[in-house]
Structure formats: C-alpha cells, structure tokens
Amino acid sequence: MNTSLLETLVNRYLDGVASPAELEQLSAQLENDPEARKLYRKFAGIHAALASEESSLEAALPPLPQPSTHSFLISPKRPWWHPSSFGSLAAGIVLGIGCASLVWGISAPRAQILRQLPISDGDFERNSGPISRGFPAAAGFWSGDTARAESLRSNPMPASGEKALRFVRAEAENETQPAKACDVFQWVDLSAFAHELQSGDAALELSASFLNSTAEPCTFSCRVFLFGAINPAAEQWPSVARNTIAAGSRLLTTSTPKGASPQWETVCAKVIAPSHTRLALIEILAAPVETKPPTAQTDTEKTSFRGHFADAVQLQIRFPSGTTKTQRISGGLATGRAKL
Amino acid sequence: MQLFLEHQSSVLRFLLTLIPHRADAHDLLQQTAIALWRNFSDYDPQKPFGAWAYGYARVEARRFLRQNQRRALLSEKALEALIADAEIHQETAPTEENERLRLLAGCLERLPNTQKGVVAGYYFENQGVEALADRSHCSSEAIYKILQRSRKALLQCIERKLPEASA
Numbered sequence: 001m002n003t004s005l006l007e008t009l010v011n012r013y014l015d016g017v018a019s020p021a022e023l024e025q026l027s028a029q030l031e032n033d034p035e036a037r038k039l040y041r042k043f044a045g046i047h048a049a050l051a052s053e054e055s056s057l058e059a060a061l062p063p064l065p066q067p068s069t070h071s072f073l074i075s076p077k078r079p080w081w082h083p084s085s086f087g088s089l090a091a092g093i094v095l096g097i098g099c100a101s102l103v104w105g106i107s108a109p110r111a112q113i114l115r116q117l118p119i120s121d122g123d124f125e126r127n128s129g130p131i132s133r134g135f136p137a138a139a140g141f142w143s144g145d146t147a148r149a150e151s152l153r154s155n156p157m158p159a160s161g162e163k164a165l166r167f168v169r170a171e172a173e174n175e176t177q178p179a180k181a182c183d184v185f186q187w188v189d190l191s192a193f194a195h196e197l198q199s200g201d202a203a204l205e206l207s208a209s210f211l212n213s214t215a216e217p218c219t220f221s222c223r224v225f226l227f228g229a230i231n232p233a234a235e236q237w238p239s240v241a242r243n244t245i246a247a248g249s250r251l252l253t254t255s256t257p258k259g260a261s262p263q264w265e266t267v268c269a270k271v272i273a274p275s276h277t278r279l280a281l282i283e284i285l286a287a288p289v290e291t292k293p294p295t296a297q298t299d300t301e302k303t304s305f306r307g308h309f310a311d312a313v314q315l316q317i318r319f320p321s322g323t324t325k326t327q328r329i330s331g332g333l334a335t336g337r338a339k340l
Numbered sequence: 341m342q343l344f345l346e347h348q349s350s351v352l353r354f355l356l357t358l359i360p361h362r363a364d365a366h367d368l369l370q371q372t373a374i375a376l377w378r379n380f381s382d383y384d385p386q387k388p389f390g391a392w393a394y395g396y397a398r399v400e401a402r403r404f405l406r407q408n409q410r411r412a413l414l415s416e417k418a419l420e421a422l423i424a425d426a427e428i429h430q431e432t433a434p435t436e437e438n439e440r441l442r443l444l445a446g447c448l449e450r451l452p453n454t455q456k457g458v459v460a461g462y463y464f465e466n467q468g469v470e471a472l473a474d475r476s477h478c479s480s481e482a483i484y485k486i487l488q489r490s491r492k493a494l495l496q497c498i499e500r501k502l503p504e505a506s507a
Binding site: 007017020046047241248 | 344345349352353354355356357358360361362363365370373374412413414415417418421422425426437440441444459461463464465466467468469470471472474475484487488491492494495498
C-alpha cells in the first residue's frame with residue numbers, strides 16, 4: 001500500500017468515516033506492517049492532542065468573541081483567521097473552487113445578536129423538591145436522576161435567586177452499567193428559531209454554575225446535543241446521543257478544601273447549529289472522581305452526593321445580525337440572572 | 341487521586357489514539373479511573389503511576405473493542421499490534437510526547453488561515469464536519485480533506501522542529 005493511500009485511510013478512521021472495506025484494509029496493513037503502525041501513531045497522536053482539549057493548544061489559537069451579558073449587539077473584532085493578507089486568501093483559493101468561499105464563509109466579521117432561549121426554570125426557582133425522574137419525554141421541564149431544587153440560605157449561597165439544584169443520587173442507565181453520574185436533562189424546542197438557524201451560522205451556548213462543597217473532587221459537566229426533527233417521547237438516554245447532529249460540552253473538576261468557603265464556578269459549552277436543528281437536549285451532571293474503590297452497591301445501583309449543586313443554567317443563541325429583521329434586542333433581557 | 345489527575349490527560353490521549361471518537365474515549369477514561377481505584381491496593385508506589393494507569397487503559401480499550409464490534413473500529417489484531425508498539429515506546433513516550441505537544445502549539449499558529457479555522461472549529465469549538473461544511477458552503481468531503489492536510493502539515497512541522505529542539 002502506498003503512503004498516500006495509507007494516510008487517507010488513517011485519517012478517515014480518525015474522523016470516523018472509514019467504510020467497512022477501508023477499515024478491513026487499514027486493519028490488515030496495521031496488523032502486518034510496523035512502518036504503517038508508525039505512521040498511524042503519528043497521525044493519531046496529532047488527533048489525540050487536539051481532541052483532548054489540551055489547554056495549551058487551545059491557547060495557541062485565539063478564542064472566538066465571548067458572549068456579553070451587558071450588550072446584545074456585538075461587533076466582534078476581526079477574527080484571527082480572517083484573510084487579512086494576500087497569502088492567506090490564496091490559501092483559501094488553492095483548496096479548490098468548491099471551497100473558495102471557505103475563508104470568507106467561516107470568518108467574515110459581522111455584528112452578532114445574542115438571545116436567551118426559553119429553557120424552563122434555569123435558576124431552579126420555580127419549584128421546590130425533587131425533579132421528575134427518568135429521561136424527559138417532552139420539552140419544558142427538568143428530569144433525570146434523583147435531584148431536587150432546594151433553598152440555600154447560607155454556606156453555600158445559591159449562584160442566583162434563592163434556590164439551586166442539589167444532585168442527590170446517580171442511577172445506572174441499565175442493569176449492566178455502573179451508576180457513574182447524576183444526570184439531569186431538559187429538552188428545548190428550537191422550532192421558533194428556525195429562521196435564525198436557517199443560515200447554519202448560529203451558535204448555541206450553554207452555561208451553568210456548579211459548586212462542590214465537599215473536599216472530595218467531583219467532575220461536573222454541561223452538554224448540549226442538537227437534533228433535527230425527532231420525537232423526544234420516542235427517545236431514551238443514552239441511545240438518543242447517537243442521533244445528535246452536533247454537540248458541545250465542557251467539564252469542570254472541583255472540590256472545596258477543608259476549612260475553605262465553597263465557590264461557584266461557571267462553565268460554558270458551545271456548538272454551531274446546523275441549519276436543520278430543531279431540538280436541543282441540555283444535560284448537566286455530577287460524577288464523583290472516585291478516591292476509593294466503590295462498594296458493590298455503589299457500583300451497580302447508587303452513588304450518593306452530599307454537597308453538589310448546579311444553578312443559573314442558561315442557553316443562548318448567537319446569530320449574525322443579517323439573519324433576522326431584529327437588529328437590537330431590548331436591554332431587559334440582558335441581565336444574566338433574569339428568571340425565564 | 342492527585343496521581344490520576346496528573347496523568348489523566350496523557351491517558352486520555354493514549355485512549356484517543358486507539359479509539360478516536362471523543363465521547364467514547366472520555367467514557368473509557370472514566371472506566372479506567374474507576375478500575376484504577378478499585379485496584380489501587382495493587383499499586384506499587386515504587387513504580388511509575390503512569391505505566392500502571394496505561395495498563396488499565398489498555399484493558400478498557402480492548403473491552404470496548406470487543407463490546408462494539410459492529411462499530412467502525414479497527415480489528416482486534418490491529419489494536420493489539422498498536423498496543424504492543426505503545427508498550428515498547430512507553431519508556432521514552434512521556435518526554436517525547438511533552439516535546440511534541442509543546443511544538444504542536446507553535447505549529448498550530450503557523451497553519452494557513454483556512455486550516456486554522458477548520459481545526460479550531462472541529463476540535464476546540466466542537467463543530468461537526470456537517471456544520472462546518474454547512475456554513476462554509478463546501479462539501480463535508482472537502483472539510484475532511486482540510487482536516488487531513490492540517491494534520492499532515494502539523495506532523496511535518498513538528499518533525500522539522502524536533503531535531504532542533506533536542507539539539
């Protein structure tokens with residue numbers, strides 16, 4: 001097999017698009033040829049370094065403009081990959097006529113509009129007590145593993161309002177899997193934003209604040225999965241994730257040293273919405289970083305949480321100002337703490 | 341706990357070289373962490389924690405491959421050959437890997453703008469290939485090609501700089 005074909009096969013495998021015949025061909029080559037494995041290791045090493053969200057690498061590429069809670073009409077600075085020189089414009093063109101617009105298509109600087117999306121009770125102020133159990137079958141409410149909205153009056157204080165969501169217990173997805181995380185979900189219907197999504201330029205940003213008041217480390221995550229026109233009532237977790245058309249996630253591992261005051265930390269997951277996006281699934285979760293072997297019971301049934309909270313969950317859509325007739329949204333929506 | 345936190349990035353990268361799908365690799369990292377704590381009493385503190393952790397990561401990768409044979413994955417024999425190679429290179433791997441990571445950051449900055457845009461969108465902004473193709477008005481196949489060219493350019497850049505860095 002020549003090197004060029006091998007490189008193509010390796011890259012197609014790394015991107016998850018290799019056909020069964022290509023996989024068979026690549027596997028046979030890797031089984032028998034040490035040089036092929038050496039080449040595979042090199043390409044896979046690059047993929048792994050980039051895909052592991054190595055912070056030093058992300059820092060090498062300047063970030064996209066960040067959302068603002070003060071202004072909804074954002075005029076971003078010229079993005080870093082904007083073709084400000086002849087050389088970079090040429091780089092876009094030599095890729096071929098079909099992609100000649102790529103540089104401009106991705107990066108042309110335009111004012112952007114940011115809107116809150118109507119997630120239900122993102123601050124957990126509306127209800128008290130346990131949330132619904134099980135994977136939600138419709139949009140508009142929180143549901144998942146055992147968790148409850150409760151008042152926090154002191155140490156810790158809620159991130160906003162008077163209440164926060166307390167993670168209580170992780171439940172296994174099925175009998176064969178250990179209970180790893182306490183997951184809480186909400187479906188969000190985006191069909192009212194079909195016009196804004198149509199361009200394929202809109203970005204969804206999910207932010208959530210988390211607090212771990214214990215000294216044992218815990219990983220929190222906020223994830224947003226996007227879907228086309230599917231029926232939530234017919235879906236189950238985690239199989240639904242296989243139908244996602246795009247997804248974004250952010251992790252946070254945190255703990256509070258003994259004697260220290262617990263602090264809220266906020267993370268934000270971003271995803272670009274394909275033009276046919278119609279539903280978003282929000283997931284917030286807490287998963288203990290095990291510091292001792294789990295017992296037989298925690299392994300198969302339950303993992304309990306003692307002081308783990310989420311609050312101020314917000315979902316926003318950012319889209320170029322030319323996508324809609326609305327050029328500026330009133331400042332009343334701009335406060336990050338506004339109850340939805 | 342601290343030992344695992346120190347090594348979890350390199351264990352994740354190792355898993356990603358075998359099981360490239362990001363969500364699968366993260367799940368395997370979690371399974372590896374659980375296995376390590378279950379068996380922590382077996383760990384000999386006189387030996388490198390990284391090597392011990394990689395052993396469990398290999399077990400989890402093998403188990404994943406067996407349980408997901410219908411998925412688009414390499415054959416078990418190919419995976420075993422890659423794992424065997426990784427074991428051979430394990431002694432020198434951490435130093436070289438760190439050096440490659442350091443060089444990669446510099447090489448990323450030197451990518452042509454189009455490749456930077458696609459790499460950043462795909463890896464750091466979690467945009468799917470379909471979304472990147474959608475908004476750039478070109479085909480998914482063209483985006484895959486750009487990703488392939490970007491990886492090759494990064495590889496060539498690192499290999500050009502490695503001898504200078506170690507000199």
